Amino acid sequence: MRTVIALALGLPLALLTGLQALSSVLTYAAPDLAVTIFPLNGLAREHVAFARFRESAGEGVGKELSAAARAARDDARAAIAADPLVPKAHVVMALASEPGEARARILDLASRFNRRDLALQGLVIEQGLDAGDFPRTIETLDQILRVHPEYRERFFPILLDALAQPEGMPAFAEMLDGSATWQERFLSYAVRRKAARPALAQLRGDIDFMDDEFDAILISGLASQGEVALARELYSRFAASESEAVDEGTQLSWASDYPPFEWDLSDRRYVRAQPSLDGERLEIFVQSGHGGLVARRIVDARRAPFTILTSYAGSRPVREDSVRLELTCLGQSAKAGESTIEPGRNRMSINALPPDCSQLVIDIRARALRGEPALRFELEPIRFVAPGIG
Numbered sequence: 001m002r003t004v005i006a007l008a009l010g011l012p013l014a015l016l017t018g019l020q021a022l023s024s025v026l027t028y029a030a031p032d033l034a035v036t037i038f039p040l041n042g043l044a045r046e047h048v049a050f051a052r053f054r055e056s057a058g059e060g061v062g063k064e065l066s067a068a069a070r071a072a073r074d075d076a077r078a079a080i081a082a083d084p085l086v087p088k089a090h091v092v093m094a095l096a097s098e099p100g101e102a103r104a105r106i107l108d109l110a111s112r113f114n115r116r117d118l119a120l121q122g123l124v125i126e127q128g129l130d131a132g133d134f135p136r137t138i139e140t141l142d143q144i145l146r147v148h149p150e151y152r153e154r155f156f157p158i159l160l161d162a163l164a165q166p167e168g169m170p171a172f173a174e175m176l177d178g179s180a181t182w183q184e185r186f187l188s189y190a191v192r193r194k195a196a197r198p199a200l201a202q203l204r205g206d207i208d209f210m211d212d213e214f215d216a217i218l219i220s221g222l223a224s225q226g227e228v229a230l231a232r233e234l235y236s237r238f239a240a241s242e243s244e245a246v247d248e249g250t251q252l253s254w255a256s257d258y259p260p261f262e263w264d265l266s267d268r269r270y271v272r273a274q275p276s277l278d279g280e281r282l283e284i285f286v287q288s289g290h291g292g293l294v295a296r297r298i299v300d301a302r303r304a305p306f307t308i309l310t311s312y313a314g315s316r317p318v319r320e321d322s323v324r325l326e327l328t329c330l331g332q333s334a335k336a337g338e339s340t341i342e343p344g345r346n347r348m349s350i351n352a353l354p355p356d357c358s359q360l361v362i363d364i365r366a367r368a369l370r371g372e373p374a375l376r377f378e379l380e381p382i383r384f385v386a387p388g389i390g
Helices: 002-025 031-037 042-057 063-071 073-082 087-096 101-113 118-131 134-147 149-163 166-175 183-190 194-204 212-224 228-239
Strands: 250-252 271-275 282-286 290-300 306-314 323-329 335-340 344-350 359-368 375-379 382-385
Touching (some): 042 087, 063 073, 073 087, 087 101, 087 118, 101 118, 118 134, 118 149, 134 149, 149 166, 149 183, 183 194, 194 228, 212 228, 271 290, 359 375
Antiparallel strands (some): 282 375, 306 344, 306 375, 306 382, 323 359
């Protein structure tokens, strides 16, 4: 009798276990069939609900997404009833709810037990941005990028938007401590975006990124977009290796690590400039039939009058206008001074500067006409001195 009872109980249990196993196998390949075979398969119900939502949503946004989520809400509710931990079912339920506290509660609950699902975390990010909750947004992005580094290019623009908001700065300052695996790549991405540079400059004052290339790109980028004073401040604080004030007897080295406050040197095929091995001279090459800007930098202007000394050494004589030195006040088009540079020592006297001239742009230009030999010459460091000195 006991054997019969055992068989009577065992067969249904065995059948149920088999159906559950078969349903589990079909969860991803055929979730509808998996639900039919075993209705308590919450993961399969979640796939059914999310597939129905995606099919209805298409490329929709806003209200269209909410309508698609409401169409799949019953399936999502059934999935959660079978398995409360299915994340995408919570995404559907959140989108089916009205924006506000109800949606926030669902997302908060769901994100507590799942920090890996991209759809769920993406909705948490959107909720945080809408609410102006930048610390939570950045924390969620950090969690995603630690688990899914392959998606960094997709989420970096969102991080960039958060970085550009003043409210997001404290959270970034706390997050960028060197422990985030995505930090180096993100900073390399952000420093090349105009909108992010002012915020990065502010962060740079609090955080040592220990990256000379980052500083060089940030300083150059800020200067190129008109933030010259901010760029100069960063250069003076973190990069300058010499006094940049153009005072009595100042000699400018040929350092070129941090343009425009050090030299921005041409590196084109037909026009090149580079410091000599000892750094004492600037070596310049201009192919026949070519020319243009060879080197440029910005210096603090000084009170006029003053004199600029240059010294040229080349393999052959040059035409009178082959090499030129030009001065321009930053932000002004008119020349503040210009002269040719000829073999030997050269002097250019500046008796007065235009009003509101606080920064001087120094340009060195060279040209070899077609049919002329290539220009190969060296310049000694440029010096600023008082009139009558040197």
